[in-house]
Amino acid sequence: MLPPELRTATEALAEVDHLLVALDFDGTLAPFVGRPEDARALPGSAEALARLGGGDAPGSGPRTTTALLSGRHLESLRLVASPPEEVLLVGSHGAERYSPETGDEPLTLSGAQEALLAEVTAALRGVSEAFAGARLEHKPSGVVLHVRQCSPADGEAALARARTALAGERDVHVTEGKAVLEAAVVRVDKGVGLDWLRSVSGAGTVVFAGDDVTDEHAFSTLRPGDLGVKVGDGETSAAFRVGSLEDVTEFLNLLASVRTL
Known part of the structure:
Protein backbone atom coordinates (compact mmCIF):
# COMPACT_ATOMS: atom_id res chain seq x y z
CA MET A 1 0.00 0.00 0.00
CA THR A 108 33.39 7.00 -28.75
CA LEU A 109 36.41 6.12 -26.61
CA SER A 110 39.84 7.60 -27.09
CA GLY A 111 42.79 5.28 -27.70
CA ALA A 112 43.88 5.73 -24.10
CA GLN A 113 40.41 4.88 -22.83
CA GLU A 114 40.24 1.76 -25.00
CA ALA A 115 43.60 0.59 -23.66
CA LEU A 116 42.51 1.28 -20.08
CA LEU A 117 39.23 -0.59 -20.62
CA ALA A 118 41.16 -3.62 -21.90
CA GLU A 119 43.39 -3.50 -18.82
CA VAL A 120 40.45 -3.22 -16.43
CA THR A 121 38.57 -6.00 -18.19
CA ALA A 122 41.55 -8.31 -17.84
CA ALA A 123 41.80 -7.52 -14.13
CA LEU A 124 38.14 -8.24 -13.47
CA ARG A 125 38.23 -11.34 -15.68
CA GLY A 126 40.84 -12.72 -13.32
CA VAL A 127 38.52 -12.06 -10.38
CA SER A 128 35.48 -13.63 -12.07
CA GLU A 129 37.42 -16.78 -12.97
CA ALA A 130 38.49 -17.24 -9.36
CA PHE A 131 34.96 -17.45 -7.89
CA ALA A 132 32.19 -19.86 -8.87
CA GLY A 133 29.10 -18.02 -10.07
CA ALA A 134 30.85 -14.72 -10.78
CA ARG A 135 30.42 -13.35 -14.30
CA LEU A 136 31.30 -10.29 -16.34
CA GLU A 137 29.04 -8.00 -18.34
CA HIS A 138 30.69 -5.90 -21.02
CA LYS A 139 29.58 -2.35 -21.82
CA PRO A 140 30.86 0.17 -24.37
CA SER A 141 32.57 2.20 -21.65
CA GLY A 142 33.11 -0.32 -18.88
CA VAL A 143 32.88 -3.80 -17.46
CA VAL A 144 30.68 -5.11 -14.66
CA LEU A 145 31.41 -7.88 -12.18
CA HIS A 146 28.20 -9.69 -11.14
CA VAL A 147 28.30 -11.85 -7.99
CA ARG A 148 24.58 -12.50 -7.44
CA GLN A 149 25.02 -16.19 -8.28
CA CYS A 150 27.99 -16.62 -5.91
CA SER A 151 27.66 -17.82 -2.36
CA PRO A 152 27.43 -14.84 0.04
CA ALA A 153 31.00 -15.41 1.23
CA ASP A 154 32.40 -15.76 -2.28
CA GLY A 155 30.46 -12.74 -3.45
CA GLU A 156 31.94 -10.51 -0.77
CA ALA A 157 35.41 -11.93 -1.40
CA ALA A 158 35.13 -11.34 -5.14
CA LEU A 159 34.04 -7.74 -4.65
CA ALA A 160 36.86 -7.15 -2.19
CA ARG A 161 39.41 -8.60 -4.63
CA ALA A 162 37.99 -6.44 -7.42
CA ARG A 163 38.34 -3.30 -5.30
CA THR A 164 41.95 -4.17 -4.60
CA ALA A 165 42.67 -4.88 -8.27
CA LEU A 166 41.30 -1.49 -9.30
CA ALA A 167 42.63 0.56 -6.39
CA GLY A 168 45.56 2.03 -8.33
CA GLU A 169 43.59 3.01 -11.44
CA ARG A 170 43.05 6.76 -11.11
CA ASP A 171 41.12 7.14 -14.37
CA VAL A 172 38.66 4.34 -13.64
CA HIS A 173 35.25 5.23 -12.20
CA VAL A 174 34.15 2.42 -9.85
CA THR A 175 30.46 2.13 -8.94
CA GLU A 176 28.99 -0.50 -6.63
CA GLY A 177 25.39 -1.62 -6.50
CA LYS A 178 23.51 -4.66 -5.28
CA ALA A 179 25.87 -7.62 -5.87
CA VAL A 180 27.66 -5.76 -8.68
CA LEU A 181 30.77 -3.69 -9.18
CA GLU A 182 31.22 -1.65 -12.34
CA ALA A 183 34.46 -0.15 -13.60
CA ALA A 184 34.01 2.50 -16.29
CA VAL A 185 36.50 4.61 -18.22
CA VAL A 186 33.92 7.35 -18.87
CA ARG A 187 32.93 9.33 -15.79
Whole structure:
Protein backbone atom coordinates (compact mmCIF):
# COMPACT_ATOMS: atom_id res chain seq x y z
CA MET A 1 0.00 0.00 0.00
CA LEU A 2 1.29 3.44 -0.89
CA PRO A 3 2.00 5.93 1.90
CA PRO A 4 -0.78 8.56 2.08
CA GLU A 5 1.76 11.34 1.56
CA LEU A 6 2.91 9.74 -1.71
CA ARG A 7 -0.68 9.40 -2.90
CA THR A 8 -1.30 13.07 -2.23
CA ALA A 9 1.91 14.12 -4.01
CA THR A 10 1.07 11.90 -6.99
CA GLU A 11 -2.44 13.26 -7.32
CA ALA A 12 -0.99 16.78 -7.32
CA LEU A 13 0.77 15.96 -10.61
CA ALA A 14 -2.54 15.71 -12.48
CA GLU A 15 -2.35 19.21 -13.95
CA VAL A 16 1.40 19.44 -14.61
CA ASP A 17 1.78 20.72 -18.18
CA HIS A 18 4.64 18.41 -19.19
CA LEU A 19 5.76 15.58 -16.89
CA LEU A 20 8.82 13.37 -17.35
CA VAL A 21 8.51 9.93 -15.71
CA ALA A 22 11.97 8.34 -15.57
CA LEU A 23 12.45 4.91 -14.02
CA ASP A 24 15.28 2.59 -13.15
CA PHE A 25 14.70 -0.92 -14.48
CA ASP A 26 16.30 -3.67 -12.34
CA GLY A 27 14.96 -3.64 -8.79
CA THR A 28 12.35 -1.02 -9.67
CA LEU A 29 10.32 -2.34 -12.60
CA ALA A 30 11.83 -5.83 -12.74
CA PRO A 31 12.81 -8.27 -9.98
CA PHE A 32 16.46 -9.22 -9.72
CA VAL A 33 17.22 -12.59 -11.31
CA GLY A 34 20.26 -14.82 -11.53
CA ARG A 35 20.86 -14.08 -15.21
CA PRO A 36 20.48 -10.36 -16.07
CA GLU A 37 19.26 -11.19 -19.57
CA ASP A 38 16.24 -13.00 -18.06
CA ALA A 39 14.90 -9.95 -16.23
CA ARG A 40 11.47 -8.63 -17.22
CA ALA A 41 9.30 -5.86 -15.81
CA LEU A 42 6.29 -6.86 -13.73
CA PRO A 43 3.37 -6.95 -16.19
CA GLY A 44 1.37 -4.38 -14.23
CA SER A 45 4.26 -1.91 -14.22
CA ALA A 46 4.92 -2.39 -17.93
CA GLU A 47 1.24 -1.79 -18.71
CA ALA A 48 1.08 1.33 -16.52
CA LEU A 49 4.22 2.73 -18.13
CA ALA A 50 2.69 2.17 -21.56
CA ARG A 51 -0.46 4.01 -20.45
CA LEU A 52 1.62 6.92 -19.22
CA GLY A 53 3.53 7.25 -22.47
CA GLY A 54 0.66 6.68 -24.89
CA GLY A 55 -1.98 8.96 -26.24
CA ASP A 56 -0.39 12.36 -25.62
CA ALA A 57 0.05 14.72 -28.52
CA PRO A 58 1.79 18.12 -28.33
CA GLY A 59 -0.77 20.86 -27.88
CA SER A 60 -3.56 18.51 -26.75
CA GLY A 61 -3.20 19.22 -23.03
CA PRO A 62 -0.90 17.86 -20.30
CA ARG A 63 1.91 15.77 -21.77
CA THR A 64 3.77 12.84 -20.23
CA THR A 65 7.16 11.69 -21.48
CA THR A 66 8.45 8.33 -20.27
CA ALA A 67 12.07 7.20 -19.93
CA LEU A 68 14.20 4.36 -18.62
CA LEU A 69 17.41 5.29 -16.80
CA SER A 70 19.53 2.20 -16.22
CA GLY A 71 22.99 0.97 -15.48
CA ARG A 72 22.52 -1.58 -18.28
CA HIS A 73 23.97 -0.82 -21.68
CA LEU A 74 21.35 0.10 -24.27
CA GLU A 75 21.40 -3.23 -26.09
CA SER A 76 20.71 -5.10 -22.86
CA LEU A 77 18.06 -2.58 -21.75
CA ARG A 78 16.19 -2.93 -25.03
CA LEU A 79 16.37 -6.72 -24.78
CA VAL A 80 14.77 -6.94 -21.35
CA ALA A 81 12.43 -3.93 -21.43
CA SER A 82 11.17 -3.97 -25.04
CA PRO A 83 10.40 -0.25 -24.82
CA PRO A 84 8.20 1.48 -27.41
CA GLU A 85 10.05 3.78 -29.81
CA GLU A 86 8.85 6.93 -28.04
CA VAL A 87 10.44 6.00 -24.68
CA LEU A 88 13.66 7.89 -23.97
CA LEU A 89 16.54 5.66 -22.90
CA VAL A 90 19.69 6.23 -20.88
CA GLY A 91 22.05 3.29 -20.44
CA SER A 92 25.42 2.66 -18.78
CA HIS A 93 24.58 5.14 -16.00
CA GLY A 94 24.35 8.02 -18.50
CA ALA A 95 27.07 7.13 -21.00
CA GLU A 96 24.60 5.90 -23.65
CA ARG A 97 21.48 7.81 -24.73
CA TYR A 98 18.56 7.46 -27.11
CA SER A 99 15.76 9.77 -28.19
CA PRO A 100 13.29 9.24 -31.05
CA GLU A 101 14.45 12.45 -32.72
CA THR A 102 18.19 11.73 -32.79
CA GLY A 103 18.39 7.95 -32.36
CA ASP A 104 21.28 6.48 -30.38
CA GLU A 105 24.00 8.91 -29.40
CA PRO A 106 27.24 7.07 -30.21
CA LEU A 107 29.83 6.66 -27.49
CA THR A 108 33.39 7.00 -28.75
CA LEU A 109 36.41 6.12 -26.61
CA SER A 110 39.84 7.60 -27.09
CA GLY A 111 42.79 5.28 -27.70
CA ALA A 112 43.88 5.73 -24.10
CA GLN A 113 40.41 4.88 -22.83
CA GLU A 114 40.24 1.76 -25.00
CA ALA A 115 43.60 0.59 -23.66
CA LEU A 116 42.51 1.28 -20.08
CA LEU A 117 39.23 -0.59 -20.62
CA ALA A 118 41.16 -3.62 -21.90
CA GLU A 119 43.39 -3.50 -18.82
CA VAL A 120 40.45 -3.22 -16.43
CA THR A 121 38.57 -6.00 -18.19
CA ALA A 122 41.55 -8.31 -17.84
CA ALA A 123 41.80 -7.52 -14.13
CA LEU A 124 38.14 -8.24 -13.47
CA ARG A 125 38.23 -11.34 -15.68
CA GLY A 126 40.84 -12.72 -13.32
CA VAL A 127 38.52 -12.06 -10.38
CA SER A 128 35.48 -13.63 -12.07
CA GLU A 129 37.42 -16.78 -12.97
CA ALA A 130 38.49 -17.24 -9.36
CA PHE A 131 34.96 -17.45 -7.89
CA ALA A 132 32.19 -19.86 -8.87
CA GLY A 133 29.10 -18.02 -10.07
CA ALA A 134 30.85 -14.72 -10.78
CA ARG A 135 30.42 -13.35 -14.30
CA LEU A 136 31.30 -10.29 -16.34
CA GLU A 137 29.04 -8.00 -18.34
CA HIS A 138 30.69 -5.90 -21.02
CA LYS A 139 29.58 -2.35 -21.82
CA PRO A 140 30.86 0.17 -24.37
CA SER A 141 32.57 2.20 -21.65
CA GLY A 142 33.11 -0.32 -18.88
CA VAL A 143 32.88 -3.80 -17.46
CA VAL A 144 30.68 -5.11 -14.66
CA LEU A 145 31.41 -7.88 -12.18
CA HIS A 146 28.20 -9.69 -11.14
CA VAL A 147 28.30 -11.85 -7.99
CA ARG A 148 24.58 -12.50 -7.44
CA GLN A 149 25.02 -16.19 -8.28
CA CYS A 150 27.99 -16.62 -5.91
CA SER A 151 27.66 -17.82 -2.36
CA PRO A 152 27.43 -14.84 0.04
CA ALA A 153 31.00 -15.41 1.23
CA ASP A 154 32.40 -15.76 -2.28
CA GLY A 155 30.46 -12.74 -3.45
CA GLU A 156 31.94 -10.51 -0.77
CA ALA A 157 35.41 -11.93 -1.40
CA ALA A 158 35.13 -11.34 -5.14
CA LEU A 159 34.04 -7.74 -4.65
CA ALA A 160 36.86 -7.15 -2.19
CA ARG A 161 39.41 -8.60 -4.63
CA ALA A 162 37.99 -6.44 -7.42
CA ARG A 163 38.34 -3.30 -5.30
CA THR A 164 41.95 -4.17 -4.60
CA ALA A 165 42.67 -4.88 -8.27
CA LEU A 166 41.30 -1.49 -9.30
CA ALA A 167 42.63 0.56 -6.39
CA GLY A 168 45.56 2.03 -8.33
CA GLU A 169 43.59 3.01 -11.44
CA ARG A 170 43.05 6.76 -11.11
CA ASP A 171 41.12 7.14 -14.37
CA VAL A 172 38.66 4.34 -13.64
CA HIS A 173 35.25 5.23 -12.20
CA VAL A 174 34.15 2.42 -9.85
CA THR A 175 30.46 2.13 -8.94
CA GLU A 176 28.99 -0.50 -6.63
CA GLY A 177 25.39 -1.62 -6.50
CA LYS A 178 23.51 -4.66 -5.28
CA ALA A 179 25.87 -7.62 -5.87
CA VAL A 180 27.66 -5.76 -8.68
CA LEU A 181 30.77 -3.69 -9.18
CA GLU A 182 31.22 -1.65 -12.34
CA ALA A 183 34.46 -0.15 -13.60
CA ALA A 184 34.01 2.50 -16.29
CA VAL A 185 36.50 4.61 -18.22
CA VAL A 186 33.92 7.35 -18.87
CA ARG A 187 32.93 9.33 -15.79
CA VAL A 188 29.14 9.69 -15.83
CA ASP A 189 26.35 8.86 -13.42
CA LYS A 190 22.57 8.74 -13.31
CA GLY A 191 22.41 12.36 -12.24
CA VAL A 192 24.02 13.32 -15.55
CA GLY A 193 21.60 10.98 -17.30
CA LEU A 194 18.53 12.48 -15.62
CA ASP A 195 19.68 16.01 -16.42
CA TRP A 196 19.94 14.98 -20.09
CA LEU A 197 16.46 13.47 -20.00
CA ARG A 198 15.03 16.66 -18.49
CA SER A 199 16.75 18.76 -21.15
CA VAL A 200 15.90 16.64 -24.20
CA SER A 201 12.27 16.14 -23.14
CA GLY A 202 11.66 19.77 -22.23
CA ALA A 203 9.60 18.63 -19.24
CA GLY A 204 9.13 21.08 -16.40
CA THR A 205 8.52 18.46 -13.70
CA VAL A 206 10.25 15.10 -13.17
CA VAL A 207 9.30 11.87 -11.45
CA PHE A 208 12.14 9.42 -10.80
CA ALA A 209 12.00 6.03 -9.06
CA GLY A 210 14.96 3.79 -8.29
CA ASP A 211 16.20 1.27 -5.78
CA ASP A 212 19.99 1.23 -5.76
CA VAL A 213 22.79 3.40 -4.42
CA THR A 214 23.59 4.41 -8.00
CA ASP A 215 20.14 6.01 -8.21
CA GLU A 216 21.07 8.50 -5.51
CA HIS A 217 22.95 10.56 -8.11
CA ALA A 218 19.63 11.02 -9.92
CA PHE A 219 17.68 11.76 -6.75
CA SER A 220 20.20 14.48 -5.90
CA THR A 221 19.35 16.38 -9.12
CA LEU A 222 15.61 16.60 -8.39
CA ARG A 223 14.23 20.12 -7.99
CA PRO A 224 11.34 21.60 -6.00
CA GLY A 225 8.13 20.23 -7.46
CA ASP A 226 9.78 17.01 -8.69
CA LEU A 227 8.97 13.67 -7.08
CA GLY A 228 11.52 11.02 -6.08
CA VAL A 229 10.58 7.50 -4.97
CA LYS A 230 13.06 5.13 -3.36
CA VAL A 231 12.24 1.44 -3.68
CA GLY A 232 13.26 -0.68 -0.70
CA ASP A 233 15.62 -0.12 2.21
CA GLY A 234 18.73 2.02 2.48
CA GLU A 235 19.60 5.67 2.97
CA THR A 236 18.18 8.00 0.37
CA SER A 237 17.63 11.62 -0.51
CA ALA A 238 14.31 10.76 -2.18
CA ALA A 239 11.30 12.34 -0.52
CA PHE A 240 9.21 9.14 -0.66
CA ARG A 241 9.77 5.43 -0.19
CA VAL A 242 7.88 2.26 -1.16
CA GLY A 243 8.64 -1.23 0.03
CA SER A 244 8.28 -3.45 -3.01
CA LEU A 245 8.04 -3.69 -6.78
CA GLU A 246 4.32 -4.28 -6.40
CA ASP A 247 4.13 -0.88 -4.73
CA VAL A 248 5.84 0.57 -7.81
CA THR A 249 3.09 -0.96 -9.93
CA GLU A 250 0.45 0.64 -7.71
CA PHE A 251 2.26 3.99 -7.87
CA LEU A 252 2.51 3.91 -11.67
CA ASN A 253 -1.14 2.96 -12.03
CA LEU A 254 -2.17 5.84 -9.78
CA LEU A 255 0.04 8.21 -11.74
CA ALA A 256 -1.36 6.97 -15.05
CA SER A 257 -4.88 7.42 -13.73
CA VAL A 258 -4.40 11.03 -12.60
CA ARG A 259 -2.57 11.92 -15.82
CA THR A 260 -5.35 10.53 -18.05
CA LEU A 261 -8.44 11.80 -16.23
